[in-house]
Amino acid sequence: xxxxxxxxxxxxxxxxxxxxxxxxxxxxxxxxxxxxxxxxxxxxxxxxxxxxxxxxxxxxxxxxxxxxxxxxxxxxxxxxxxxxxxxxxxxxxxx
Numbered sequence: 641x642x643x644x645x646x647x648x649x650x651x652x653x654x655x656x657x658x659x660x661x662x663x664x665x666x667x668x669x670x671x672x673x674x675x676x677x678x679x680x681x682x683x684x685x686x687x688x689x690x691x692x693x694x695x696x697x698x699x700x701x702x703x704x705x706x707x708x709x710x711x712x713x714x715x716x717x718x719x720x721x722x723x724x725x726x727x728x729x730x731x732x733x734x735x
Contacts, residue, residue, distance in 0.1 A: 641706040648733045652699035
């Protein structure tokens with residue numbers, strides 16, 4: 641897994657709602673309070689892990705996002721996709 645970004649949320653949000661907003665499919669929640677799912681990207685299915693970094697499972701305040709290894713130029717593009725989806729949902733704290 642490759643670290644993509646850390647994201648602070650504007651308001652506490654349930655982890656499963658964050659996964660839905662990010663467009664993840666095939667979601668699995670682990671007892672470690674991490675969630676894994678897949679996303680279609682450039683005609684490939686990419687594995688995505690969202691780590692609950694601060695808060696509680698139903699009131700997440702900060703997440704860390706990891707993906708399976710992708711090319712370096714795709715890392716920034718994926719980060720932008722995730723950030724924009726959270727921004728569109730009015731969940732992102734712009735810094």
